[in-house]
Amino acid sequence: MPDVNFIVDGQKLTAPAGTLLIDACKSAGIEIPAFCYYPGLSLQAACRMCVVRIEKQPKLATACTTTVAEGMVVHTENPEIAQARKATLQLLLGNHPLDCPVCDAGGECELQDMTFKYGAADSFYAEPKNHREEQKWSPVVYFDRPRCILCYRCVRMCGEGMDVFALGIQNRGSSSVIAPNVPAQLSPENIPNLDCEQCGMCIDACPVGALTSGTYRYKTRPWEMNHVATVCTHCGDGCKTTLGVRSVANGSEIVRGDNRDKSGINGDFLCNKGRYAFDFANNIERLTSPLMRKDGKLKPVSWEEALTFAGTRLRELRDQRGPQSIGVIGSNRLTNEENYLLQKFARSVIGTNNIDHHRTADFVTLAAALRGSSKRFASQHCVEKAPALLVIGGDPTTQAPLTAWNLRTNVRNKNARLYIANHADIKLRRQAKAAVTLDFAGYGAFADYLAGDDSTANAASPDTDALAKFRDALRAEEKLIIVLGNEVRGSTIARLVDTFPTSKFALLSDYVNSRGAADMGVMPDVLPGYQLVGAHAFVEEYKSPETPGLNLVEMFDAALARELAALYVVGSNPVARYNVDPATLANTFLIVQDLFLTETALLADVVFPASNLYEKSGSVTNSYGDVQLVSKAADKSGTRSDFELIVRLADKFGHEIKQLVPFGKGLRADMGQTRGAQSGEADRHSVWLTANNLEPKLSPFDPFAILDEIQRLVPGYDKLLRLQLLSGNDQHIAPSAGDLVQIANRNDLVLPSHDTLFTSGSLTRFSPQLQDVQRHQSREVADHLAAD
């Protein structure tokens, strides 16, 4: 679009023709207030707050529906406009309760701000206010009808943004009301109810306190919390979530999760888990003391006793039965630094390649297939912006909600062409330009068919005509972003990579750092950066064995055969996940680091209470390879970060710590990474330090000390800009070494977690909110959603 010139408040501005006046002004730093306008959603023009005076027009015009035009002269603030806005506010306040002192939105309320600005506190309306009791629509969404100003943001957010359409407007005129999709007479408690994805986007969009969150309401005020932006610990999309924390007797607890500054990779989006499922961190069942098995029972002991016992026993077993008799299991929820440190611990402290984690996507094959072509890894931003996208397998709506949000937004606002190939009738088909139904086991045949092998059509899909049309449509696309679900593995990935030489690829995984765990080489046959075991650089660094170790399944086989002397499990629950018979581990010395007494921890000889991702610093890598900073938000006394625990265990094992963590070159001080609730300040401090070529790597527990080593040794991560990371920006990395070799007949061992919108692995049962929402949704017998 050509640019047009116009004048706003005497300032000469330029913007592309077609730009909305309100957006053009915002870009120029001129704020026009609006309640109903929301960027990215359709226009409503309901609130009349954005009225401006455009010269030569007879009446005040709404800036949210006016596009800029050549020669337009606009005034955004003058007494006439102020009076119009004040009148609008008086109308809105006619029925609005004056309960700001108790309202959740108080201090963050757009209506409150505007009332302060335009002074509309006096009212001409003598009628009594029309009060209605608040309603609980779901465990996470509450509705206070009198506070609602009918801006319709929630209705549009739910319908257009989420493609759920669970909210509507009912009645008429002054009795208009936002209504959820289950009317009172059809709900179990005879009050209106929401049957939806429980994402809370309606609450986020609400400019006032009409929609409030079940987890946060009436708990605190916005200014009484510290706000720490970090990365959500749940799915593999890596949304930034801002946690509101406040001090409590035993540390600091998380009160709220939202995306306050909308600065993250996720923009304004957060799903149910990102917004509410932080509550596992505050669960009273959290372990807060080390436990040791004495007389067959786990008993609380001191840190010193537990660490000394675990370290010396591990050393004894290593010396007596050899390093190959010891296994280590990492986690999808540890930071990159911790996973790197853990595999280094296994390989250099113990001296074994017996290390693995619960794999949720076949990243090794993807990295091998894309070796040497670092430009072909797709970022989350590609999904947000690319004109053509192909999604094979997976169900982003439930497994990777941000990916689904980006796909929907891209299709809605940028007319992206979305192609879906899936065995299931996934919800994203509604946005697809073309969709094809595959056979449940037809993904391999589908890849072959796309590559040109027509004989596989019948094996790929029951509808071969649709398949042929689908392939033609894909061939007409010059550049595709191809997103693969975890049904697609091994040679199928490689075949697709060869078939679409100009495409970028991404593989969806199930947890926050599934990709990071793979990138950091928490696998028996692959080193950090997907280099094969035996790679030169690491043999020198680690002095580790040059043959692959046991994978997770083989470790348990070895345990059953009494060949596994010890197993060190960090942040993982393989006993439940892989359905391991507890007797398997009877003859294995088991050390477990976890938040809760999981099925695995119950069998342990030593249990260390660990911090979760919201209580530590470091970095994580999402499914797409976007690396982001994790900042310490909450704090729980009695727990320690996995990083610290690995280092301490290595120390008690008798290892030289400086060889494990290259920290402190002379100075000795802890600059805050381990400091506690206020470490947000430490992170800000480190921005300054980095900008001045200084870094606070003075403690052996500082993850940034190991990040140095990661950057030195792991291909892809060498490109990471430290200042960008510390500023909270995401950076896309492509972990492909040029010398990667395709591994033939490798067992990918991918075990999809099959998490839904309301489950998150072993954390599910420790999150009361997820439990509540599951109960709520399971009671909804009728089908109220467009989704299914």
Place this chain on the structure above:
Amino acid sequence: MSAIASTIFSPELAARFDKLVTLYPLKRSALIPMLLYAQDEVGYVSDACVAEIAQRLDLLELDVRNVLSYYSMLRTVPAGKYNVQVCTNISCMLRGGFELLDHCKHKLGIGHKGVTPDGLFSLEEVECIGACCWAPAVQVNYDFHDDLTPAKMDVILESYRNGNGKPESVDKEAV
């Protein structure tokens, strides 16, 4: 044969609905006529009506309820056999609409939106029914009654109560 296998409507109405959806460029345009016809047959728009109409028009039940709640002539609870709708907008108001309404309330023993215990009458205060020239006016189901007084209203109500429907004419001198 209806497009919906287990329709809750009569075969005639179901057939009418089948045709109705084909008459508009957008299916959902048939929503308001459907709601009205459904109300005429069932007596009110029940949850079952909402469900079937949503199904017929590929809408969410929520969409149907959004529209349903907007219009005051659509109701979601049963009315009496004879739904007495008294206009109190300006012309009727000036010529005694409110007196008429109060009279009906007193006579029938029910208030606005009320239904008599025998289910025979229900009462509603409505906005303009387009009979301003002959105000005050009352609509009973689809019958109009105009130029009314409380006494004439009694005759009308009595006629309905006796099952005689709309009286041929109300003798002005008789009252």
